[in-house]
């Protein structure tokens with residue numbers, strides 16, 4: 001959501017943002033609706049003023065004039081009542097259109113249609129070289145009896161997973177490790193729910209548009225969030241906070257549920273793309289200061305890079321192009337880790353700055369030192385998401401005897417173990 005005043009004064013910029021983000025939005029229709037609504041409101045106010053004026057005349061009027069004045073007051077009341085539905089319909093139509101207005105992308109964002117036009121910014125760590133034919137993560141899990149895909153599929157269908165023994169322990173170790181690193185860096189840990197009300201998806205910007213990605217619960221006014229971004233974004237919905245509590249930095253741990261509608265056939269084996277996964281989410285609510293927010297963006301990106309460096313995983317950072325960043329983003333970088341079995345970098349993190357686009361939808365405000373009330377700026381980035389991170393982890397750290405090497409930073413979370421699995 002953008003400020004209506006901004007849209008009125010910069011329709012060209014809004015049109016361009018919609019165009020480069022591939023969003024069908026009729027700005028002309030929106031501004032037409034806006035004008036009609038303003039006219040309607042002016043008419044209603046004029047009639048209310050006239051009715052109030054008229055009501056004042058009644059007690060002072062001569063007895064023979066009073067019935068006329070009272071009738072006039074009734075007629076005005078009726079006409080006002082008749083305008084109500086039209087006013088409501090215009091307000092709802094305008095609100096629906098405003099929810100589709102995209103955020104203006106940062107000038108540095110490359111224009112492109114989809115992720116094939118994202119721009120690689122840099123690589124860290126060279127792709128792992130093996131002195132033996134490396135296995136993919138599915139084979140490694142099977143080798144150690146760390147998964148049971150057939151039985152799980154019988155229980156949960158496709159895109160399900162179950163980790164056994166040391167692999168299950170590894171997942172928890174990586175989550176605890178990520179939470180500790182983020183806590184050390186000033187992020188407050190939250191263990192959040194995934195059960196949220198539908199309006200929280202409108203607030204975060206996932207709706208309208210992402211409805212088919214979300215599992216709904218029969219007969220309940222609750223749905224399953226695909227990221228802790230959704231509940232955390234709405235935690236302070238509608239409130240006005242004092243400026244001195246900002247920035248609020250959270251490391252939100254939760255399950256995440258996604259229907260993956262539209263991904264049929266993609267990543268159907270293994271742990272890359274499943275319906276329920278676990279994620280530690282970096283989420284920040286802060287002052288409306290773009291320079292400070294861009295510094296926070298860099299810090300949140302660096303947090304994720306530090307985690308990958310400590311996990312000793314080769315990765316690259318890409319800047320998302322306009323067609324792959326979504327409506328609400330000012331700026332977005334993905335981090336992609338090296339997956340040897342695919343000979344590709346695969347996305348493991350997504351870092352976004354949204355300005356006040358989410359805050360306007362959610363009603364996230366603070367009282368500034370200038371005494372005025374401002375909408376906050378929000379940012380989010382993945383801290384770590386399992387089981388996807390286990391794909392590059394297992395594959396890059398596999399040894400010729402099939403054991404998995406544990407990076408030094410993680411050993412403390414695995415009872416000091418330096419390798420996982422039995423030598424084959």
Ligand SMILES: Nc1ncnc2c1ncn2[C@@H]1O[C@H](COS(=O)(=O)NC(=O)[C@@H](N)CO)[C@@H](O)[C@H]1O
Pocket residue numbers: 226227228229258260271272273274275277279281347348349350351380381382383385386387388389
């Ligand atoms: N279906 C899925 N299965 C497993 N992991 C997933 C799935 N969808 C997303 N992820 C993981 O979650 C990360 C963040 O997902 S995201 O949609 O890109 N971005 C967000 O959710 C933001 N809130 C930042 O975390 C992805 O980079 C990926 O590592």
